Ligand SMILES: Nc1nc2c(c(=O)[nH]1)N[C@H]1C(S)=C(S)[C@@H](COP(=O)(O)O)O[C@H]1N2
């Protein structure tokens with residue numbers, strides 16, 4: 257059966273509910289309930305909803321003065337090595353990812369742990385929009401209107417113990433859904449980590465949408481991390497596990513090339529990458545061509561412009577050596 261998905265602008269909320277009922281809810285409930293024993297409603301996780309608006313997203317003042325890149329731009333120039341190493345590979349290949357049903361395991365030093373359906377971790381009514389400038393380590397940037405919730409709001413419900421000094425994240429491993437995991441371009445799963453205070457910082461998000469729509473597969477559906485003062489590779493996609501850990505956890509690019517990519521990865525125009533300067537960036541808007549090469553140049557700011565919010569996290573630290 258072919259089901260035509262309407263453009264977001266054509267869909268009204270009552271239709272979304274009935275689409276859920278028809279397309280996914282029963283199958284999802286069965287699978288998710290079997291996996292976790294919890295009743296779950298798939299409100300934003302799933303390919304059936306690609307291009308469908310998220311409802312009742314609270315607007316915030318974050319980035320209200322910025323002009324976001326187009327959805328076309330944000331979904332056409334990606335890094336997601338599970339779908340290939342080229343910027344246009346994820347758009348072409350990520351259709352094999354099945355973001356529904358989706359569960360996330362919460363593990364480690366916390367009072368409560370277990371496996372949870374995504375809609376149990378992030379309630380649709382909690383969603384807010386925040387427009388953040390995002391800076392890739394490859395010296396390009398984009399302004400992205402994320403939909404999500406602060407990561408800390410999710411984490412604190414599990415009552416992490418005093419042993420939880422860091423938070424570790426893992427992406428799905430599934431060679432059928434992520435065919436390029438058969439290639440050794442990176443060690444799998446993709447791993448990332450944050451210090452506990454970074455994870456709990458109110459700027460840090462778990463995002464489930466972009467431009468008011470469910471997260472496109474190539475951007476890390478159904479749930480990915482967003483840390484706007486760090487280089488883009490900290491923003492791990494398609495997360496299946498979050499662990500409270502005592503020691504600094506492994507992070508993929510740091511393992512892969514420790515001289516080039518540190519654990520902190522804070523945006524820092526004064527700390528060059530060994531092979532290129534980080535002082536400037538190409539601002540990709542998605543208008544007038546998607547290629548970073550033709551995008552206008554801007555000066556990169558310390559902590560990607562979020563110094564006022566986050567500099568205190570690193571007071572007294574040498575940010576050249578702790579890069
Ligand atoms: N699992 C996974 N997460 C990932 C990556 C990846 O290859 N695999 N690439 C990272 C890099 S280098 C960047 S710049 C951002 C890009 O996010 P975007 O494509 O949504 O702009 O995702 C990050 N998260």
Ligand SMILES: [Mo]
Nearest residue numbers: 392393488489
């Ligand atoms: Mo990146």
